[in-house]
Amino acid sequence: FRYQEIVADAGYESEENYLFLEKNGQSSFIKPMNYEISKTRKYKKDIGKMENMEYDPEKDSYRCQNRKMLTVQYQRKQKTATGYLRTVTVYQCHECKGCTFKEKCIKGNNCKTPMEKREKRLYVSKVMKQKREENVKRIISEYGNQLRMNRSIQAEGSFANVKEDMNFRRYLYRGKENVTAQSVILAIGYNINKLHHKIQNGRTGQHLFALKK
Secondary structure (H helix, E strand, O other): OOOOEEEEOHHHOOHHHHHHHHHOOOEEEEOOOOOOHHHOHHHHOOOOOHHHOEEEOOOOEEEOOOOOEEEEEEEEEEEOOOOOEEEEEEEEOOOOOOOOOHHHHOOOOOOOOOHHHOOOEEEEOHHHHHHHHHHHHHHOOHHHHHHHHHHHHHHHHHHHHHHHHOOOOOOOOOOHHHHHHHHHHHHHHHHHHHHHHHHHHOOOOOOOOOOOO
């Protein structure tokens, strides 16, 4: 048996994970790292963000607030902690001199280059961008919302039930084997209790809680 839909929180989003799931024939329902902040007014009005710039797929270029072009300069490889190699495309604008939007567009107070000499750059992983866009379409669908709601209930709610309802606050034994054995017994007890409630409420064939209408 293999789960077809993988639901996870923002901490699990990465290009490597997206490709891993795709290779295994599974669909990702992962909340993007910038999902919550991207809905804020401040984020949407940040003219320096790639997401707020106009992209031309034919010319493979971005257009900034001042209608200047950011074109491809070069590509570079980046290696993650797990050894995965990803390709980053660098876009740059060469018409930033005298731009009235410069201070709002170019960020980074630690840069030693004076602001008047700096030019806008974007570092874009095209694979990550594509996979994130595909993933967002899934998670904002009705089924995606239902899966994410159930992840919150089943993952976060389980800790609350074990700690509060079952009053399990600490392990009674030491050592990995003993802790594992106690964890398994605890999980069996929790699952039997959950099954009992499902039988009592007539929900044995229902795997997901329905969204409230």
